[in-house]
């Protein structure tokens with residue numbers, strides 16, 4: 001079994017230590033960190049499908065997410081280290097919206113944007129509109145990137161856009177949205193500047209939005 005297979009197995013077994021050490025071993029072996037991200041995303045999708053079909057429970061989500069986070073820490077460090085890191089392409093204020101604690105996909109988006117040359121200000125999870133707006137002002141952001149995994153929190157993305165409008169900032173700050181609860185139709189409906197389904201595609205979108 002290669003290290004990435006071990007990593008997938010460890011996440012499925014909710015083995016946090018094993019996930020961290022197999023990710024570490026893969027990175028030391030020179031495995032492309034993007035392949036590592038792919039494995040984590042794929043296994044988490046599987047876990048989510050199991051939860052949806054009621055084969056798995058919340059306990060399983062928590063176990064798998066903890067193991068995924070341990071692996072992500074190692075892989076993210078490698079992505080940032082090996083990224084191209086040219087001059088800033090622009091500043092992105094990133095976060096998971098208010099009421100939503102899902103962290104994994106958002107962190108992947110941040111790692112890939114940073115590796116591609118964006119300055120990323122990651123506000124974490126459960127971020128209010130006011131916090132997004134303040135951070136966009138403080139950092140003179142080009143893009144605000146919003147993640148939402150729950151249908152109940154997707155609407156918080158609309159709230160951030162409304163608040164940007166109220167503050168008179170909407171003309172000079174682009175908004176990109178994503179996360180499992182979001183579709184292209186929803187993004188258009190709330191007036192976002194773009195949506196992508198994966199963290200890899202988020203990089204291309206961000207470049208388009210800053211006109212690169």
Ligand code: B12
Nearest residue numbers: 044048052065101102103104105147150151178179198199
């Ligand atoms: C892990 C997980 C958890 C963990 C989160 C741990 C953590 N620290 O992140 C825990 C256990 C805490 C959790 C809790 C809950 N969860 Co949960 N969770 C998941 C699960 C299994 C995986 C999410 C994940 O990490 N995926 C892997 C990453 C890589 O994918 P991703 O986040 O979608 O991100 C990718 C893209 O969307 C994109 N992307 C992400 N953000 C952005 C942003 C931009 C701008 C762009 C362009 C792209 C982009 O890039 C990423 C990589 O390609 C999903 C199932 C699923 N299918 O997604 C359920 C899921 C999201 N959870 C769900 C639910 C219901 C809950 C709870 C309400 C459960 C409960 N009863 O308490 C709570 C809510 C807590 C809260 N307030 O947030 C439901 C949501 C249903 C819905 N449509 O509303 C899901 C879909 C499970 C299901 N099938 O029912 N959860």
